[in-house]
Amino acid sequence: MAEEAAPPERRAGADWVAHAVLILGVVLFALPLWIVLMGSTHDAATIGRGETPLLPGSEAAANYAAAWSRGTTGVPVGRMLWNSTVMAFCIAAGKIAISILSAYAVVFFRFPGRRLAFWAIFLTLMLPVEVRIFPTFKVVSDLGLVNTFPGLIIPIVASATATLLFRQFFLTIPDEFVEAAKMDGAGPLRFFRDVVLPLSRTNIAALFVILFVYGWNQYLWPLLVATSDEVETVVIGMVKMIGSESNTDWSLVMTTCVLALLPPVAVVLLMQRWFVKGLTETEK
Template sequence: MSTTDSPGGRAGTDWLAHAVLLLGVVLFALPLWIVLMGSSHDAATIGRGEVPLLPGPHAAENYAAAWGRGPTGVPVARMLWNSTVMALCVAVGKIAISILSAYAVVFFRLPGRNLVFWSIFLTLMLPVEVRIFPTFKVVSDLGLVNTYAGLIIPIIASATATLLFRQFFLTIPDEFVEAAKMDGAGPLRFFRDVVLPLSRTNMAALFVILFVYGWNQYLWPLLVATSEDVETVVIGMVKMIGSESNTDWSLVMTTCVLALLPPVLVVLLMQRWFVKGLTETEK
């Protein structure tokens, strides 16, 4: 029997795996802990270069100041609302467009449907930076700058989600389609009564991923959101950081903590569905 099969060998392997895992957690969590603790200290403490590892006495006033007026004069509450609207609309819109596109490609016998799908898939080869200025020109000509529509519509399509839904739909047995036809179900009824229920976990997993994607958008909102009315929290945090002497780091860290809460809450609330959508296929 090899050493890895013996109890001692397994214990050694488990200890090493847990040690590596613990190191990764520390490396990932320590910066977040410093930001959380820094949000409870005053600006002078952070300005002196101190790294706070314990809570300070100024948490309430820092969070009240950031929520009410913000370091740049724009309330963080307003920026969080803008980011939430953008992330929700991007996630829901991407799922709706992608699932309908994949449904049409898989279940409709249209000429050139594979060509259409691969045309969609090839857009993955183009980074956002390649098409960002033509996209901005179109948005500007349509008068959508500084609007929610301008923030959301240009990034609402997703070739990745279309690919994932297509691959899942290909696993649906043909018997389901034939049974639906025998029952007199049309395409819309088959989509509503069969495809959507089977796709629930996939949609939940994609929703988490796409919500975080929409929440973390930086380059596109930087171009489109030039006024405070539609400014997202990611753009707001960048604007808060000026010169070293003029930056209120305690309020910046407070804003960072507030910006973390919505995506973390979405992940926690949908964790079970997220894991199930990545590991299982409902049939």
């Protein structure tokens, strides 16, 4: 006998509990962001007194203009945002380019040590960044890349995770596609350009969003390499803005936090449809 459907009262109760949990989660996540947003519209004295403003103030225009043009450490937030955007974009694009080519070679080329090459890439997932941070810094320093964008980007541009994800996707491409391409006289580069890349668009978009946010949030490596104001990122700048409790302009710090949220949020919103498709689409 088929199981009887739950009575409407029970389903309504379950829905109410689920919605209550979701609302609580949204409040816990959004409340700190709201406090920071409101704090960026008040003067430093209001924040310095320990007040927690929940309504907008009258200093928004002045705070955002001051942060954008001069910051609190003498480095304009506008420049730091540009540096972070360049770093995050190049890291995301570089990781995708290297990973998709590596996965393509591992899956579609037959060469001695192919499986060994893949496992060598995969094993790097077990190594945290801290394990290789000092040898990497020594190499970058010897090459004269400290305080440069190449020094910020190149050492962290490889990604074993993205290579693994692209490999798993390429394994789902039917062998008939490969055979049809060979019958048409398509070489490896043409097959990659005309078949593999179009099928990988949603995966590339989803990975780009994830890797852009990853690059944007980088802290440890820029802290070591970017000691000059010319290449200082906004994450490092926000930490430098927080001095002792007596001389920290918390209104400008909160303003910088809000500005630092905008680029990654914009990327997520602009690519939201592709991001969701890349994570959920199974039929190519």
